[in-house]
Amino acid sequence: MFLEIGNGRYPSLSTLPIHAIIPNMTTLPAIQTENLGRIYRIRGSKKEAARELVALRDVNLTVQPGELFGLLGPNGAGKTTLIKILTTLLSPSNGRALIAGLDVTQQPGQVRQLINMVSGGETSGYGLLTVRENLWMFAQFYGIPSAEANRRIRELLEIVGLSERINTKSSDLSTGLRQKMNIVRGFLTDPDILFLDEPTLGLDVGASRDVRQFIRRWMDEQPTRTLLLTTHYMVEADELCDRVAIINQGRVLACDTPANLKRNLQRDAIFRLEVSPPDEATVAALATLSGMRHFVRRDEEGTAVLEMILHEEAALAQVINTLTQSDIRILNLQKREPTLEDVFVDLVGHSMAEAEHENNPAV
């Protein structure tokens, strides 16, 4: 059986055997956190006193088996910290995390039988080994018979467009191809619960699209598979995830389906204005208009983009008045449907990019 992905036709993965699922796995939540928190103690130099950085605060999440769950938030929001705890790499400071009912700190060995993880944006792997050897070795660590591992490797490399490089040393691969190899490493073991931390970070548009299609297909093939994906790309979360938790500064601010999250904003009027660069006084005046609910300014080449969530459409008149009084030219005006970015702005008060700067002031 073949499936169409992008411009290619690929063999189906439906023949892959699935790991034995532990009893009650389908009735227990795949992932559950209870008041989960993590504090890092950071010391700049030996003379400085350690300061505390709260990476996660009282996170309560439940992900059911079969869900493709997204964690959406800017860099520094706590997404990777949460994945590290769930994959047994990091101990929580408070609360607890369960994978299929198993405590990640008390039963890490059993948890690891059920999971796998891929981090995006990195070039991990043994450069001296070929693509096949790297993947085969990890398959062996998971106890997959050699012949079966080789079959899966060939199939998965075909799907991600890396089959011609199967015998290339991984040090000779580009960053993007190496990342694809790592993505294959995650799926190769066919885990019951897969954690993908920013899987498309650093990939080009086409490769990102292929990866997203593959993720969706992998989930659709087997209803008990669970996937937790972190991203700061709105489109990725919107397109892929059954449910999304929006996270910022270690707190989960909202958790629902993308459609439900956006539905709350549908009664609001959302406009995008492209204007000549406004002065600070005009920006301040716009931000304090009575009909303005949220306002984000973004500078582009020679122009400025104003993203606005208004209480009602009538408030647009106030906006246009303010702009014309300040001799600001309106180049483009567009009313649009709410996006997850608008949901984030509505929850946090500013855009994801601004939140990212706030979380990582040195960046």
Add this chain to the structure above:
Amino acid sequence: MNQNRTIYWRSFRMAAWLGWQIESNWTDPFLFAVYSFVKPLSGAAILVVMYSVITNGAFGSPVFPYIYLGNAFYQYVGAVMTGVSWAVIDDREHYKTLKYMYVAPISIPIYLLGRGVSRFITGSMSVIITILAGMWFLHVDIDVTAVHWPLFFLSLFIGVVMLAMMGLLLAGVTLLMARHVGFMGEAVAGALYLFSGAIFPLDVLPAWLRPIGYAMPLTYWLELLRRALIGSVADAFPTLSGYSSGQLLAILTALTLLFSAAGILVFRWCDYHAREQGMIDATTNY
């Protein structure tokens, strides 16, 4: 129990395979063979030249084979002990795969011990080359028919296990350190060189330093290897001459068990705290 055994075996087997791939594939086979010969011979040559200058070429003295064999077998310390602990740095800093090993259903201590196998093999090649060079060119008189082979292989085996477990202890400490940790294995091997009777008997040390040497299993291990190969060398120095080979073997075994227990406990403690501190995937971006 069976599942644990399977996990231990596949962790060890694949780690040994990976270690060998890394150890042997960094260059082409010819250069690797040349390097394997030149490295141990250069190390031995430095010692031989120094000995020759200081003693006016007294190669007939029992001191020479004492030093030569001690130095030859000490290569295992650097190879096995730092081989096990270096895997943490290699995987965490260089290949950035340590976190994926931790997420996989394997036993990390067994994996690290497996990574030391390739260093044991290359270390053994170095030791054999050094001893053969000593026998053929420097009059290190080893009578192959008079060697106490059972004692030699038993001592060698116990000693390699002891070094691997000391490597595990170091690996644990390495997990908790991010910066400049690469020097630690060499520093420990260098320090133990002084206190193990590798190139001089413990009697040469000040009396207050000798207990360190007596507490080190390496001291008894090197003595046993020398005795097994050339009995007369051991008799030339009084330090451990009061002990029979059986007594030395018992002390070595007891100290190996002690250090193995310490290695396991320290690794567990460090592993727990590495998770607490978020050190499993911490890189220094060197």
